[in-house]
Amino acid sequence: MKYSQITEWCHEIIRTQAKREGLYIDATMGKGADTAFLCELAGEQGHVIAFDIQEVALDYTKKRLENENLIGRAELILDGHEHMARYAGEKTVDLICFNFGYLPGGNHEIATRAETSVQAVEAGLSLLKSGGMMCLCIYSGGDTGFEEKNRLMEYLKNLPAKTYTVIVNQYFNRVNQPPIPVFVWKS
Template sequence: MRSYQITEWSHELFRLQVKPGGTYIDATMGNGHDTQFLCELAGETGKVLAFDIQEQALETTEKRLLEAGLRERAGLVLDSHIHMENYVEAETVDGIYFNFGYLPGGKHELATKADTSVLAVESGLKLLKKGGVMALCIYSGGDTGFEEKDRILEFLKNLDSRKYIVIVNQYYNRENNPPIPAFVVKKG
């Protein structure tokens, strides 16, 4: 039986919305698990851009992709996800994946923040093709507090329903501020 941790759940639902061979962005590279997932999804004809502000994230992700034989499918960018628009043209991306919070094994004080996270989501929506999907793994409590979760969810709630479908899931019977998987589909 699957454990359905937030990333597994988000990967499954993301996979249902996109096709192999597309262009994908990992907006929060971290240790490269989502980058690897996107590279596998992209296949030999697709491409992935992955962003992080920490050199450690790029090094760990590059090692992971080399070991998996997927390094040539990804461009690893040492830059904030708020600058995605500098690397990709508008309406050319099939899918964007966010996994907010901090780098597992890294410094917790270098976690994503509400202001920049909302800007990055807004930027990402401009990059999505019609029919493109954005997955967001949103955490709260503990080290990251609640501000980022609340601000992202408020932003998503106010997206124009004529342009976007927003689906927010929840772990209904889990305690201690469980993560929230959310999805945005840009209407075609």
């Protein structure tokens, strides 16, 4: 197995767990890697809703989806991920992906923040169907990354065990605050 990068690892877990042709949310669109991956899972019958607060992220993602002939499978939304409940109903979503932090190659001052990230995870959990899954790639460092990581981990730790299974992974032999892949399943 060669899945050593966090997104590759998360995609491999998602492939084994996600219902095909479902409704998926990419809560942090970035440059569209997760959106394109989810569009492939969605197939012709499924749908992806992707969020970002930066117009440039929507531009990157739209271009990527066009190049991969996936554009008709996704709805790209310029809005914060904490507002995802405005775009999907309770218990209708099969999978939600988060990649916290900043746009790769973008302005590091524009990044996800602890308060809205916790709100987004909370909103996302209410949207998940029974048997649905949430994948979180939590990056720390920078000005707000440690606060965000700590708040997210505390929130996840306190989820009711009868309703959610939370599995936290870690890169054990990497230095400089490696990312943390987390998976949440809803009963």
